[in-house]
Amino acid sequence: MRSWRWPALLLLAVLLAGATVAERRQTAGEAPAGQQPFDQAVPVASPAGAVGSTWYCAGGTATGSQEGLAEHVVHVANTSDVAVTARLTAYPSEGRPATRTIDVAPRSRVAVSLAELVTAPFAAALVEVRGGGVAVEHELTGPSGRAFGACASAPSNTWYFPAGTTRAGTRMVLALFNPFAGDAVVDITFDTDDGTRTPQAYQALVVPGGRLLAVDVSEVVTLRAEVAAEVRARSGRLVVDQIQSGDGSEGAPKGLAVTLGASAPAETWLFPDGVGASGYAETIALYNPGETTAEVDVQVLLDDPDLNGIPEPFEVSVGPRRSMTIDILGDGRVPVGVGHAIVVRSRNGQPVAAERAVVGSSEAAQPGWSFTVGAPVLASRWIVPVASAGGTSGAAVVVLNPSATETARFTMEAMGDGRATVPEGFADVELAPGERRIFDLGSDALGFRALMVVIDGEGTVVGESRFGFSRGSDLSYLLAVPVGDTVAPAVGTVGELTPDEIILGG
Template identity: 30%
Template sequence: MSRRSAPAAIVIVLSLIGLIIVGRDTTPAAPAFFSSSGGTWMPSVGASGALTGSWFCPGVPATGEGGVGGSVVVSNRDEGQLIGRYLILTDDGAVADREFSVAAWSQTRIDVDATIPEPTAFASVVVEIEGGGGFVEQIAEHPAGNSVDACSDETSTTWYLADGFTVDGSINTLVLTNPFDEPVVARLRFATEERESQPGQFQGFTVLPRTVRTIPIAELGARDEPVIAVAVEATAGRLVVARAQHYLGGGRSGYDVSLAAPELRDQWWFADGERGGGISETYSIYNPTSDDVEVTVFFGGLPLDAGVEDLDPIVVGPRRVVVFDPYAERPVPGDAGGDAFTPVDEQENGEDTAQDEGDDAFVEFATQVGEIPLGRHATVFSTLAQPSIVVERVLTRPAGDGVATSVVLGAPPRPDGFVARTWHMGIGPTEPTEDALVVYNIDQSEATVTIEAVGPAGPSVVPSLENIPLAPGSILTIDLVDPDVLGQELIVTSTSRVFVERSLPRGNDLPGRSGSFLLPSEG
């Protein structure tokens, strides 16, 4: 088992602590069945006893092709039986509406593509749990690699994605789900390296009740683009938005389905980052507001003598996306190439506004960070402005004879500054996996981490994973190789505040990993 950790630089840790402080064979659906959750955090595990708990899954491919499909896992984290209903939605509407139950301290898996009557591009699942005593995740299956993500415990009028990729024919698809009985009217904006666009056909477009609508980004004219940020804003109703990304070149390979961000934030945290041979690590920072935003970057989990220099704030112009590469030398803002932060004009009548040919100022890069040592590190993006940005990490690591790419949306603290000490994982590795968990201690205090496996009698401590030392402000990677943890729901608890990511095998005998955050406990 690997229990690797590195002491963090005291100055960086103290800074971070300061940030925290400051018509088919279908059963008719009952009317008004699914509630509209108004959460303001990331998907999280709450206390039992709520009247209902609704979960909205991003969507899985269901084309019927070999190796393509997906499932939803419902975990019952209580000693009583869990009772609920699920609804499967496609572009044709609701194609399944069924009741289910889950025994105490157990799980049930909904095989989406086996349940729907006919193949479809994407199918989304909405789960409602009586009493709210459970949580829901999904796994999207694809020959290019499987992808795990939490389902959302909220719907929203706004959704944002900071990264997208269409280089060398890579396929970037928006998946929009309307789980309610009324149509959603929405508008779409996207930003590339050269322009922001509001396509006329997507200003006031409709997502019909209880349906899934897909939008291939390349069809909007964004072909062969290395970065595409998207904002979806509902002018009537609420919905759920996700991105399906199939990497086919441009130095990337793999498949990912993940939720968009329902709100802008002033902080985004990442527990996993790595510098090493053949590894590419970039961060896409999207500012969809009408004002400049200054973004500060901190690196944690580093040795005290790492010598990483303080960065000048990254200025992200209005309605712009910045790609930040920690290791590449970039021009200083204001150097040759024109005004780095010339505003993008407001778009009208569905027209695009592009920079002059040769002017690459739309995506502005920060100056070099300094020498980040080899190995893992954590990264935090922060702004003192009102919540105004979305940040996603794209991490490409060597995998066999090729590479494997994973994109992860950062984790925000709760609006009151709360960061969890307990995190839940319903979908984990089914085979021994080294470095399966990455834990970042944000506190300047010694801590320990304990992992429990959930069985028929409830959670029980895994003896080989009990009281693992976690140094102040450090990163710990944990191997999940003990037979007691394989294929089980797991609970990760720390004596300090932590962020926890999982790094799972991509399946299909493919080398490489797919990353995602666990679900924090609401405390």
């Protein structure tokens, strides 16, 4: 278990600025077109004692073969102290849906392969839960690797994917899942490193009700190093995942990744767990869906700034409906081998979407490929639904306190297999303003067969998990799931700061 404190004033960008915890809305339709309530901009779990929740896992294949691009498994994690019942419906890209009822014991997790219910090139899952304290994630496995990804807790009429590629040796698929009875009509636009594209085949595209439609971007937007995508519904709402695979040929990364898009832009995005070892590449991709240029700071907050210093922020302008990718390690201002967090902040109030890509080369301790949309919210309670899985080479949870003034206190509870415990060093943890801490879960997952983690305390924090796979040579970074009645937006801005104006936390 390690800890660092970060520059406090730089973190004013994520102060709560008078924000109050909002009660979770039940329908995405309450927001204006193109926007989501802040507590639906990311997956959010219902608190224990709630009537229930609904989860949407859009992307994956269900061929029942080891050769499937991304065979789809859904994990239902019950962190409450009572049993819950879930109804899982698999929606294939071809054929009829199939349903299974799942009983999930207290403090336990159940995994279901969609290929056990349907056989199709692609399949999505709808999980309807009776009871609270439940979070759902999904797992994809294929010839190129293995990945965990977030499932949505609400549909939306917009989805943004700032980071993508169709370079040689890679494949990019958008999985469009319409869980409703009526058809959805969508437009898909792309911004690439050589300009914006609006393929005619993807305008007024109909996604039938109760159906998953897989769009292979690589077949239309070919051989582009950088591809950002926007999915916007003219009518209806849906859930969209991005599946990316690389076969390692022609210099392409080797790995598999699944990413739930950002359903709304935001002024602030947090990435708690930056790369801290050699052999990795790390980029931040920004997409501006608005009609005004966004002036954006990307601040890298190095561990132990007294020793490692404070790098100048990346200051960029992102034009309307355009994207930009920043190579975090490219110009030398961020030293290789130093762990860090990243704060993305709009200086002029024009919100953007932000996504981090991590590539571990063959020389890295953990080769692989991972894409993560940042956290635009804070919370005092977070769930890590999958903190261990068979074939992992190690796992960790990172918790940060982004406040510049308030101390956060929390306990991390490990649970699974029907039991719960607080490991040594995980109880009554105190994080000073600007401090983060890494909790190593060990290669034995603290002795749990199906480990989950709950972060619970006073003050708002951000949680993120990471683990590598010993089989398939891949890695995953994934934000924890905030619990709805503790969520608040990460808002606030600061003016220009020079290094000698920065006061270090602590």
